[in-house]
Amino acid sequence: MSKTTTRSWSTTVFSSKVIAYYHSKGRKNLPWHNTKDPYRIWLSEIMLQQTQVKTVIPYYQKFLTAFPAVLDLANADLDQVLHLWSGLGYYSRARNLHKAAQMIRDEFSGQFPKNQAELETLPGIGRSTAGAIAAFAFDLPTAILDGNVKRVLARCFAIEGWYGQSKVLNQLWDLSEKLTPKHQTAAYNQAMMDLGAIVCKRSNPLCLECPLLKNCLAYQSDRVQELPHKKPKKARPSKSVYWLIYLNNQQILLEKRPPTGIWGGLWSLPEIPQDQYQLTDEQQLEPILHKFSHYDLNITPLLIQKTMQKKPNISIMESELTAWYSLDETIPVGLPTPVSKLLPKLIEQD
Numbered sequence: 001m002s003k004t005t006t007r008s009w010s011t012t013v014f015s016s017k018v019i020a021y022y023h024s025k026g027r028k029n030l031p032w033h034n035t036k037d038p039y040r041i042w043l044s045e046i047m048l049q050q051t052q053v054k055t056v057i058p059y060y061q062k063f064l065t066a067f068p069a070v071l072d073l074a075n076a077d078l079d080q081v082l083h084l085w086s087g088l089g090y091y092s093r094a095r096n097l098h099k100a101a102q103m104i105r106d107e108f109s110g111q112f113p114k115n116q117a118e119l120e121t122l123p124g125i126g127r128s129t130a131g132a133i134a135a136f137a138f139d140l141p142t143a144i145l146d147g148n149v150k151r152v153l154a155r156c157f158a159i160e161g162w163y164g165q166s167k168v169l170n171q172l173w174d175l176s177e178k179l180t181p182k183h184q185t186a187a188y189n190q191a192m193m194d195l196g197a198i199v200c201k202r203s204n205p206l207c208l209e210c211p212l213l214k215n216c217l218a219y220q221s222d223r224v225q226e227l228p229h230k231k232p233k234k235a236r237p238s239k240s241v242y243w244l245i246y247l248n249n250q251q252i253l254l255e256k257r258p259p260t261g262i263w264g265g266l267w268s269l270p271e272i273p274q275d276q277y278q279l280t281d282e283q284q285l286e287p288i289l290h291k292f293s294h295y296d297l298n299i300t301p302l303l304i305q306k307t308m309q310k311k312p313n314i315s316i317m318e319s320e321l322t323a324w325y326s327l328d329e330t331i332p333v334g335l336p337t338p339v340s341k342l343l344p345k346l347i348e349q350d
């Protein structure tokens, strides 16, 4: 067994506590436990990806009734496989299962590969799934790193950063490799999964029931809620425009927007992108932030009535796309909300 020390932990202490948890409280009686059949273990690992245990159980049983062995799955029609998967979601999992079963039939003489590297050549089997199959079915000392294990390690060792980044992921894999014991690997891996699912839950983890509490860096530094770090939010895209306010005698010039796109067909203030316009002495009014579902529109209204040369009449069409409207009366066309809110404020400006 490794004698490495990883910050606050000796790896042997860590793995002994995890294995002790398996023997006292680990889950041992789910339908995919108590078997060494790699096909059954593989099926459960794939079905459990992004899916809860209670949802998986009936599908797992139905699937095994239809395809009791890997060759039954390989010889089945993909339509039948997908039919049995219906409702479980992420259908690429079912297609990959079927394809991998056919590879096992055709390239591995119907025998499940028995080592991690070969397992990883099968469609849909990544490093962690291969590690789990190798440990559970073949008693190999292979490490795993599914979502539950990542969370436990990120908290216990206060790993900084989001684990979608390869630097953070590599750090977690290094830790997992170092901590995974050479003996009782299956018990250790099962217990790490259970700890993540039952104790070190994403929200409201049950730290006081956790065998790792004493040395858990997140717990000791009161950072359990903060770790693991979430995916950084991308800055929302934004666009900045000027709205040109041509005012004269309580009348305002509006412009019809193109029929498609934002506010398609509504009447709005003439708009120009801010990066295409040099401000001179126009009067800027209070900026408006309008949030669309997918971006923010920063609007700076510019009052430019002084540039007006003529005195327009009510609702005179300047063209098909522009018209003057009186601010004193209800404007009988569709207006974007920020325009409706802005117009009453303009009465005092004229």
Ligand code: SF4
Residues within 6 Å of the ligand: 152, 155, 156, 199, 200, 201, 205, 206, 207, 208, 210, 211, 212, 213, 216, 217, 218, 219, 224
């Ligand atoms: S002490 Fe809390 S945060 Fe730390 S591993 Fe245990 S459950 Fe997770």
